[in-house]
Amino acid sequence: MANRISKRLVTFHRPFSLPSLDRTWPAGDYTIETEEEQQDKTSDKAYLHIATIMVVRPAAGLRGTTQFIEIDPTELEAALALDAA
Structure with missing residues (x-):
């Protein structure tokens, strides 16, 4: 079955954390990739969430x-909603 990957850019205006990760991330832009697997070959409406990935790049001008x-x-x-409040 076919998988699809969508990407979006999110911006945090303040440092943030996610409960399942043991650290605080700096404010900035993060690319979020979502992978979904097609469940029915005859329809592109049925997709199952596979994974959501946050892409963390080194700070500008720094190696890493x-x-x-x-x-x-x-x-x-939830973190985006808290950041927007």
Whole structure:
């Protein structure tokens, strides 16, 4: 079956944390990738969530490696709502 990956850019205006991760992340832009698997070949309406990944790049001007961290999408949405409040 076919998988689809969607990407979106989220911006945090303040440092944030996610309950399932043991650290605080700095304010900034983060790419969020969501992978879903098609469940029915005859319809593109039935997809099952596979993973949500937060892409963490090194700060501008600094060397380092890009990290791909699997996160809980509900925790992400809660953190974004808290940041917006």
